[in-house]
Amino acid sequence: MEIRRVVGSLVCTQRIAELAHVDLRVLQDAAGRRVVATDPVGARPDDWVFVVSGSAARYAMGNPAILTDLTVGGVIDHWPPEAASEPSSPPHGTPRR
Amino acid sequence: MEIRRVVGSLVCTQRIAELAHVDLRVLQDAAGRRVVATDPVGARPDDWVFVVSGSAARYAMGNPAILTDLTVGGVIDHWPPEAASEPSSPPHGTPRR
Amino acid sequence: MEIRRVVGSLVCTQRIAELAHVDLRVLQDAAGRRVVATDPVGARPDDWVFVVSGSAARYAMGNPAILTDLTVGGVIDHWPPEAASEPSSPPHGTPRR
Amino acid sequence: MEIRRVVGSLVCTQRIAELAHVDLRVLQDAAGRRVVATDPVGARPDDWVFVVSGSAARYAMGNPAILTDLTVGGVIDHWPPEAASEPSSPPHGTPRR
């Protein structure tokens, strides 16, 4: 699941019937690129969320007839700080354990 | 769902039977990259739209036998302005709420 | 659907049984990156085509037992010229219509 | 399957019911980009893992009702060293074998 920040809601009157009564959120990644997601969780602007994609996005709405490909799966409370050491690749040549 | 702008229609006489009678739109992202989508909404050139991908794209045409992987889901009327503050990552180490 | 140009055919004798009797095309994007696709349309080298991905690629072969994830959906005859104006983002803050 | 490193666990109290009782891991790629995955394997921080995406991610949890799109498939013990020769493209024009 990708990590995104909520920017706000999307105003969109002309849409397919399968998304007629669904709230659409505008999300943004760290680089500022925006996408649109359905939101059964009730995330608020500036919340960081993780999103579920693919067919799981439809089931996550509680109704697979809602034709989304991206759904907010949860609001992130906090996450781990940067690791002290950040090797750029896994060890190779010899087993690790 | 990704956000794209409508450029126009695609002329394509030699195509698979499952897309024979379907209008194909050329869409463009902010970087100018072009893709092709089916459009049950009737978007017009210069409209900004959001698109549904994967198997949901087929169902969004009202007929899963239409073998598209990208369908216009709605025409964007407007969206939120840039956020005042844009933190580059979620808070970490301590809970937010 | 993504837009690609046909480079030629792929010679590949050692392959999975589900792709044994299928013509494989090498396609290239504008940046020169190459991918492999099945082709029920009969595209020729230098043709520009659009391709269908995901499970739709299997159905587009007329036989979902053909285990492709990318199928040529049609040959592009022509497409719209560049738009005169190219706004980099949709309007925001106020409705467009 | 993509290769990622485990950073830690995600704290996320407000989430969809289908992910209510599932441990969520924060993973990171070599460039530092973070994603969220479900983990039936029990990977630990700093482990390098490979992840399964799409509908296979749900089945990999042993329960397709768990609405994830990314699941840890295994912990990498070690992998091959860099190849001595690294041709930038496959041979072409003449058969290899």
Place this chain on the structure above:
Amino acid sequence: MEIRRVVGSLVCTQRIAELAHVDLRVLQDAAGRRVVATDPVGARPDDWVFVVSGSAARYAMGNPAILTDLTVGGVIDHWPPEAASEPSSPPHGTPRR
């Protein structure tokens, strides 16, 4: 289908049951990025292969219970040389044929 080169095999003792008895290959793209794939074909190090992704990857193993999202579909013998002319975009404005 994407094109990748085989680097070697992955050693991975702690993995999900659905991948317990499957050979895992490390593949690399032209830029050196590595991914993990299942391999029913028996590709060898330095072979160039094409890979099938998504649900097709499971069926390509001959058993959809094998929870992979990437499977080697064939070993590339050779492919077409670079095209003499490489237009950067399809013709537009006027029909090609």
